[in-house]
Amino acid sequence: MSLKHGILGLLTYKSMTGYELMKSFNESLSFFWNAQTSQIYRELDTIEKKGWVVSKIIPQDDKPNKKEFTLTNEGKDELNKWLNGHSPEKSMTIRDxxxxxxxxxxxxxxxxxxxxxxxxxxxxxxxxxxxxxxxxxxxxxxxxxxxxxxxxxxxxxxxxxxxxxxxxxxxxxxxxxxxxxx
Amino acid sequence: MSLKHGILGLLTYKSMTGYELMKSFNESLSFFWNAQTSQIYRELDTIEKKGWVVSKIIPQDDKPNKKEFTLTNEGKDELNKWLNGHSPEKSMTIRDxxxxxxxxxxxxxxxxxxxxxxxxxxxxxxxxxxxxxxxxxxxxxxxxxxxxxxxxxxxxxxxxxxxxxxxxxxxxxxxxxxxxxx
DNA sequence: TGGGTCATGTAACCTGTTACATGATTAG
DNA sequence: CTAATCATGTAACAGGTTACATGACCCA
Missing domain, CATH: 1.10.287 (Helix Hairpins)
Known part of the structure; x- marks a missing residue:
């Protein structure tokens, strides 16, 4: 279902670390998605390689350093492409x-x-x-x-x-x- | 979502080949599941290894030979275990x-x-x-x-x-x- | 001659889950 | 002292999708 685009969507609000994204999904967004850290970090890796986000390491004295991800223009384009390019016929099955x-x-x-x-x-x-x-x-x-x-x-x-x-x-x-x- | 148990369920009605299972899913059951042949044959393989089904090759003259799968007692047990052993709390998210x-x-x-x-x-x-x-x-x-x-x-x-x-x-x-x- | 049905699968890839690993700081 | 929070990940596995491959028969 494309966690990739979920991440891009959240990053339009503000730049975040993997940890913060995980919290967003599992707290404020828990009603529609629960994502594991393992998956989030993996997806962040792949979308950074695709050029949709860039990361910057922010050193912290009192806490572990963090790696903040920011949307690039390519990332914004990709999100908009996804938002507009609706799939013509999705399966509509119940399967639960x-x-x-x-x-x-x-x-x-x-x-x-x-x-x-x-x-x-x-x-x-x-x-x-x-x-x-x-x-x-x-x-x-x-x-x-x-x-x-x-x-x-x-x-x-x-x-x-x-x-x-x-x-x-x-x-x-x-x-x-x-x-x-x- | 466990196609395995879907297959077991269908085989309680009658013994079937992979092809027939595929047709059941994509015709009479299409409202709740569409399964690819690739996946069905793979799952049939694994559930046969688990002993939940047995297969028998039925030679045909006019058509390609077929491989019919039949539920074993272990298979019936497994299905019943699955039907009764309901998962306590499933996620309940919307995620679409x-x-x-x-x-x-x-x-x-x-x-x-x-x-x-x-x-x-x-x-x-x-x-x-x-x-x-x-x-x-x-x-x-x-x-x-x-x-x-x-x-x-x-x-x-x-x-x-x-x-x-x-x-x-x-x-x-x-x-x-x-x-x-x- | 070409497309549909019957019948079998393989390979690669994507997405999601579970379990594990590390290590510092902070609040009770 | 201990548990929680912050913050990063790896590895293995399970489930689903897409694309490809083969080959015969039947119907128009």
Missing amino acids: DMTMRVLFSAGSNKLGLVKELIDYHNQNEEYFKSLKDIEKQINSENDSSKTSKDKLYWSMAIKRGQINSQANMMWVEQCLKIINGE | DMTMRVLFSAGSNKLGLVKELIDYHNQNEEYFKSLKDIEKQINSENDSSKTSKDKLYWSMAIKRGQINSQANMMWVEQCLKIINGE
Whole structure:
């Protein structure tokens, strides 16, 4: 799914080190991506070789030295190319564990499936709540880390997660009805 | 996401060759998984080494010989283990191109984004319709390839795709409202 | 004669995950 | 003293995609 472009996108906000990028992904962006340090450093390596970013080592006395990455013009071009050049037809498949479990539970354990569906429902409920919290935090006045325009786009992304988890819950409810009416 | 278990699941219905598996995935199961032959043959290799399936070469005069794979008891055990042993907490992130485009379009091309959102909406609408068709076909009397019980589980899986694409469309509508009200 | 279906695969590459390694500073 | 945070990475593996290769038969 191209972590490369995710990194480029984050670097448009400001120059960062690998460590800071990891924190961005796993904290403020955790609702849509969790990236391991190992992967981030690897991708930074390759996109630096491609010329999309440049790095500068910043010595620090009290802490370990850090390596800050900055977008180049090529990097900006690449990001824009990616943003504009939308892939004509992406696969649109569901391919997740839950669907697969449902499909292949026909023969066997009805009770196990019901339990799993309920667990899944609960997970989605919690996730939905946490997204509500994140939304509130972003839209609150005292979050000055983003401009009001940025906030708009971030809340759109979060809305997606919310709608998605609601859809998942609706699906579970329909499934349970079908199973019980069987 | 473990094509291995997808293959095991399909083989519970009947023994199949790699080619037939590929067709199942890319035809009747296309709404949730598209698998390349290259990957299927590779996975068949590894799961045969694990002892989950056994193969038998069936000579054919008019067509190329084929290699049919059959589930073993170990394979059935493994599938059941997988079906029952649900992973406690999966990541729940959104991580798709559309969300990323939205997040990183804050700075730049509003018009391009609107166009993409509309395209995305249309794609989802078509997908939704095609799922409706598939659903009808499965539930029709003259589809005797599945038992009525199987049909139930299949329609649950398809419902998921339907609800999902509806959710995607709702999201686009909300986004457009937000963008226009900006 | 050319394209589609049947049927098998190999090779290279990209993306993501898990586990491990190092070493300093700082807060409780 | 100990755990957390800062900051860098390596290695191995798992899963998925793209491109390529072969060869026969059937239908238009």
